[in-house]
Amino acid sequence: MKTVAVIFGGRSTEHDISIMTAISSVIKPLELSKDYIVHAVYINKAGEWFSDAKLKDIKFFQSGNINDWMNKTKSVRVLFKDGLTLIKPTKFGESKISVDIVFPAMHGTHGEDGELMGLLEMSGVAFVGCDMTSSAIAMDKVLAKQVTQSDGIISTPWVTINYSSVAKSSDLALQKIDSLKYPMFVKPAHLGSSIGISRVKDQEQLINAIEVAGHYDEKIIVEQEVSNLIEVTLPIIGNDELTLALLERPILKDENFFGFETKYMQGGKKGKNSDSKGSQGYSELPANIPKDIYRNAEEVGVAVYRSLGCSGIARIDMLIDSKTKKVYFNEVNPLPGGLYAHNWRMKGISPVELVTKLVDLAIDKKNKDDKYQTSFNTSYLKQF
Amino acid sequence: MIKKWISAYRMSFIRTIVYMLQASEYNLKDYFSWLIRVKSFKSVMYRKSLVLTTKTKLLLLILWLMIALGILAATVVGLSVQFPVIYKMFILAALFILMPVLISFGITIPLWLGNIFIQKPREKIIISKARSRLNDNKAIKIAIAGSFGKTTMREILLSVLGAGKSVVAPPGSYNTPMGVSKFINTLSGSEDIIIFELGEYYPGDVKFLAEIVKPDIGVITGVNEAHLSKFKNIENTQATIFELADYLNGSKLYVNGENELAKQKSKFYDSVLYSSKGCGQWIVNSSSTSLSGIDFVVSNKVKSLNLHSNLLGSHLLGSLLCAIEIAHQLGLKDDEIIKGVANTDSFEHRMQPKNIGGAIVIDDTYNGNFDGVIAGLNLLKSLKAKRKIYVTPGLVEQGSKSHEVHNKIGQKIGEVNPDIVVLMKNSVTGYIVEGLKKAQYEGSLRIEDDPKNFYENINMFVSKDDVVLMQNDWPDSYN
Numbered sequence: 030m031k032t033v034a035v036i037f038g039g040r041s042t043e044h045d046i047s048i049m050t051a052i053s054s055v056i057k058p059l060e061l062s063k064d065y066i067v068h069a070v071y072i073n074k075a076g077e078w079f080s081d082a083k084l085k086d087i088k089f090f091q092s093g094n095i096n097d098w099m100n101k102t103k104s105v106r107v108l109f110k111d112g113l114t115l116i117k118p119t120k121f122g123e124s125k126i127s128v129d130i131v132f133p134a135m136h137g138t139h140g141e142d143g144e145l146m147g148l149l150e151m152s153g154v155a156f157v158g159c160d161m162t163s164s165a166i167a168m169d170k171v172l173a174k175q176v177t178q179s180d181g182i183i184s185t186p187w188v189t190i191n192y193s194s195v196a197k198s199s200d201l202a203l204q205k206i207d208s209l210k211y212p213m214f215v216k217p218a219h220l221g222s223s224i225g226i227s228r229v230k231d232q233e234q235l236i237n238a239i240e241v242a243g244h245y246d247e248k249i250i251v252e253q254e255v256s257n258l259i260e261v262t263l264p265i266i267g268n269d270e271l272t273l274a275l276l277e278r279p280i281l282k283d284e285n286f287f288g289f290e291t292k293y294m295q296g297g298k299k300g301k302n303s304d305s306k307g308s309q310g311y312s313e314l315p316a317n318i319p320k321d322i323y324r325n326a327e328e329v330g331v332a333v334y335r336s337l338g339c340s341g342i343a344r345i346d347m348l349i350d351s352k353t354k355k356v357y358f359n360e361v362n363p364l365p366g367g368l369y370a371h372n373w374r375m376k377g378i379s380p381v382e383l384v385t386k387l388v389d390l391a392i393d394k395k396n397k398d399d400k401y402q403t404s405f406n407t408s409y410l411k412q413f
Numbered sequence: 414m415i416k417k418w419i420s421a422y423r424m425s426f427i428r429t430i431v432y433m434l435q436a437s438e439y440n441l442k443d444y445f446s447w448l449i450r451v452k453s454f455k456s457v458m459y460r461k462s463l464v465l466t467t468k469t470k471l472l473l474l475i476l477w478l479m480i481a482l483g484i485l486a487a488t489v490v491g492l493s494v495q496f497p498v499i500y501k502m503f504i505l506a507a508l509f510i511l512m513p514v515l516i517s518f519g520i521t522i523p524l525w526l527g528n529i530f531i532q533k534p535r536e537k538i539i540i541s542k543a544r545s546r547l548n549d550n551k552a553i554k555i556a557i558a559g560s561f562g563k564t565t566m567r568e569i570l571l572s573v574l575g576a577g578k579s580v581v582a583p584p585g586s587y588n589t590p591m592g593v594s595k596f597i598n599t600l601s602g603s604e605d606i607i608i609f610e611l612g613e614y615y616p617g618d619v620k621f622l623a624e625i626v627k628p629d630i631g632v633i634t635g636v637n638e639a640h641l642s643k644f645k646n647i648e649n650t651q652a653t654i655f656e657l658a659d660y661l662n663g664s665k666l667y668v669n670g671e672n673e674l675a676k677q678k679s680k681f682y683d684s685v686l687y688s689s690k691g692c693g694q695w696i697v698n699s700s701s702t703s704l705s706g707i708d709f710v711v712s713n714k715v716k717s718l719n720l721h722s723n724l725l726g727s728h729l730l731g732s733l734l735c736a737i738e739i740a741h742q743l744g745l746k747d748d749e750i751i752k753g754v755a756n757t758d759s760f761e762h763r764m765q766p767k768n769i770g771g772a773i774v775i776d777d778t779y780n781g782n783f784d785g786v787i788a789g790l791n792l793l794k795s796l797k798a799k800r801k802i803y804v805t806p807g808l809v810e811q812g813s814k815s816h817e818v819h820n821k822i823g824q825k826i827g828e829v830n831p832d833i834v835v836l837m838k839n840s841v842t843g844y845i846v847e848g849l850k851k852a853q854y855e856g857s858l859r860i861e862d863d864p865k866n867f868y869e870n871i872n873m874f875v876s877k878d879d880v881v882l883m884q885n886d887w888p889d890s891y892n
Contacts, residue, residue, distance in 0.1 A: 057873065061866075061870055371770060374876045374877060376877065378876055379873065379874050379875050379876040
């Protein structure tokens with residue numbers, strides 16, 4: 030059986046979400062498949078790495094004992110030899126665990142943004158999901174729009190603001206957004222889970238929103254709202270051959286956007302007639318929109334996936350103007366935000382099948398990448 | 414053996430012993446056979462745990478007192494100057510080694526005494542009170558006996574007859590003398606019809622219950638190998654169930670004509686057979702089944718009725734026909750019968766469909782008999798699905814017929830040919846696998862070591878348009 034290390038947590042504002050995602054959406058189905066030996070690797074908020082079977086149980090994190098445990102427990106070490114090896118402390122010393130595949134389950138900064146993927150690529154271990162480059166681009170809302178724009182994919186009008194340059198004077202900010210119309214969305218460029226995002230209708234709200242976003246990120250994106258809005262999201266899996274899930278439409282509340290509270294805290298449709306939590310219980314699946322717009326959205330989703338060089342899995346968010354039928358690229362969510370097991374289940378792929386497919390895709394990608402020559406012998410040094 | 418002995422030296426051992434008594438329903442024979450059969454006390458409370466009642470709290474107290482006495486005895490021996498050291502060590506070692514045995518068997522003494530001097534007299538009073546209360550009750554009493562399908566028949570009768578009459582029945586699985594009597598003592602006297610299930614565990618059980626309940630109408634749902642480990646042979650089972658027919662002695666008796674053993678025995682009695690073809694004056698003209706239920710048309714010499722039931726599976730048509738015939742005999746009008754049938758719906762854990770992320774999971778885990786298994790598999794065969802998944806631990810209490818019964822189940826599963834078969838690992842798994850091999854089953858077979866984990870996470874294995882049929886249950890006491 031192959032050994033899979035699921036890495037989660039990290040120095041991120043989405044740390045707790047990562048714990049939930051890793052345990053319920055990755056570790057549990059991997060173990061239920063009985064095809065893998067699964068190791069949980071947790072990175073705490075200080076950036077320390079731990080690995081233990083206890084970390085597979087959400088109750089351990091909820092118990093309040095985790096900090097005490099971490100204070101008494103040695104960190105796990107990582108060895109970059111023959112791929113990736115975990116050196117786990119045991120009662121009597123250490124044990125070395127050779128990892129065949131890594132399943133990243135870190136949301137946000139210092140993980141989802143490509144930093145972890147870079148480490149994994151360097152080690153030569155197979156890992157699930159997008160590589161370092163596409164993860165880094167996906168995580169930067171501005172960069173993602175710039176790259177996709179070069180491939181002819183449209184986004185709603187937007188501008189970039191550097192917080193430090195506008196912090197002293199709001200006039201600079203107002204000048205920059207002059208080309209945009211209200212209402213607008215102000216977002217930290219690198220965060221997910223709708224943290225720090227504000228919808229603004231006037232200058233005063235705009236200035237406040239920039240202040241809020243500036244707490245999280247230096248780089249801020251301001252986007253013009255799409256009229257007659259239909260918001261959709263499309264999970265996609267695959268490397269060369271792609272499989273599309275169902276186009277999903279979040280059902281919007283009064284806040285008019287799918288905020289953090291709605292996504293994660295409200296248990297979907299207030300728990301009524303729904304056994305799903307968070308966003309999973311709060312959407313139209315598949316999106317009930319005209320067939321031509323549906324197909325167009327699928328095409329845009331695929332185009333974005335390819336443009337950013339995604340692999341494994343990613344979820345593409347799009348905004349549709351229902352009157353003009355234009356489909357605008359909004360943002361992309363690689364692992365683990367891209368998982369959306371509830372959607373895949375409706376498509377016909379169970380959560381267990383989803384994770385096992387992703388592991389297979391990771392192995393395929395590594396096998397393909399291994400064929401590329403990355404080093405060779407030269408006599409360069411001899412000339413010195 | 415050593416592992417079992419060591420596993421007794423845990424703080425939870427006392428609770429485990431009381432749990433085993435409770436789960437055996439304080440039947441000492443069942444408790445002793447479980448005690449002998451168990452391999453480790455560490456994993457006994459797996460599916461369920463001890464429910465604290467007055468009785469269990471008393472038993473826990475007695476057990477702790479026994480331990481305290483044991484420690485006191487050890488202390489006395491240890492401090493005694495009369496015995497040489499070697500004798501003292503021997504006595505103390507013997508006490509220590511034998512403590513689990515002394516506790517687990519010793520607790521049955523106060524239980525037995527309590528049963529004779531407290532429980533039985535109490536039961537006698539309750540049952541006597543129930544008898545006289547029921548004597549004064551003018552309601553029509555319907556009694557149901559059978560190896561299987563009793564609760565389903567009860568629920569069908571409740572729904573159908575309830576559309577035109579005031580009908581009551583004991584809740585849950587209250588089919589023992591005490592359960593039935595406690596229920597009777599709650600009756601108001603204003604009921605039109607009372608429905609009783611007569612549970613059969615040992616010969617004489619049905620007769621005893623029939624004498625309490627004094628039914629006007631009887632229904633025998635079938636005879637098979639359920640509880641065979643208690644009855645020893647099928648003839649005993651048959652005779653016990655037909656104690657109801659003996660009691661009725663010519664009063665209205667309906668018998669499941671699709672069960673061979675019941676049909677054979679019914680020839681000795683004045684009875685009306687029911688089946689998916691009809692019952693009494695009613696014949697079935699047409700029927701169709703799907704995941705939304707059963708649609709059927711019945712007619713007699715005078716009229717025909719278009720009916721829909723939300724129940725799943727054509728095997729339930731016979732029971733519905735029986736209920737329709739009884740309803741007609743008791744004076745319900747046609748529209749009441751139609752409404753009553755439309756009210757029939759799946760019951761908890763009995764062919765109960767649940768939608769999980771677009772997959773239909775049919776929970777039939779309270780089904781504990783061979784005929785039910787076959788009926789479920791036939792239903793699975795008839796349904797359209799992206800993937801068909803069949804889940805079972807097998808059947809308990811099949812006695813000497815276990816190998817044969819499970820072989821047949823395996824073969825039937827193979828014939829139905831689901832995409833995935835999941836077997837919960839236990840003592841009969843091998844027999845089912847044998848049957849699958851005989852049927853040359855080529856689908857995916859998964860043997861699950863941790864059934865609880867599987868059932869709790871079924872949503873992880875399924876996706877839209879899958880149909881999963883989960884049948885049967887394997888309580889802790891059979892491990």
